[in-house]
Amino acid sequence: MNVNLIQLQSHGDERGALVSLEQSLNIPFQIKRVYYVFNTKESVTRGFHAHKELKQLAIAVKGSCRFLLDDGKEKVDVLLDNPAQGLMIDSFIWREMTDFSEDCVLLVLADAYYDENDYIRDYDKFLGLISDE
Incomplete structure (x- = not known):
């Protein structure tokens, strides 16, 4: 499985740091939706x-969490703990997020609006769809 961690350019000085997210420049898709997860135990x-079609970029802007990614053939464990690094998640990748730090804020950029029909929420169905390809 090709896990793609994208290094985001961080600018800063003694006052702090800044990362700019720009579609088609450092985000490899048109951004249609942005959401974040926080206060996760x-x-x-x-x-x-x-997802059948959705592509996402996940960034732990604060704290850390772990992604368990599965393409039906290979499983990969990725720790996100750097706000200047994004995890690109393509379609047909099963994902589970775990080991949230108490202060974790996980920002996700998506290339499409929310569509429940794009979700595959049953792992066995996911494996069946993968084997059909």
């Missing part, structure tokens, strides 16, 4: 789904 696992 440490013992909680989120996600448990894949």
Whole structure:
């Protein structure tokens, strides 16, 4: 599985740091939706789904969390703990997010608006769709 971590250019000085997110420059798709996850308890696992078409970039802008990614053939464990690094998640990748730090704020950029029909929420169905390709 090709896990793509994108290094985002960080600018800063003694006053602090800034990362700019610009579609088609450092974000490889047109941004249609932005959301963030926060106040997640440490013992909680989120996600448990894949998307048929949606592409996303996830950034831990504060704290950290772990992504367990699965393409039906290979599983990869990725720690997000750098606000200047984004995890590109393509379609047909099962994802689970876990090990949230108490202060974690996970920002997600998506290339499409919310569409429940794009979700695959059953792992066995996901595996069946992958094997059909």
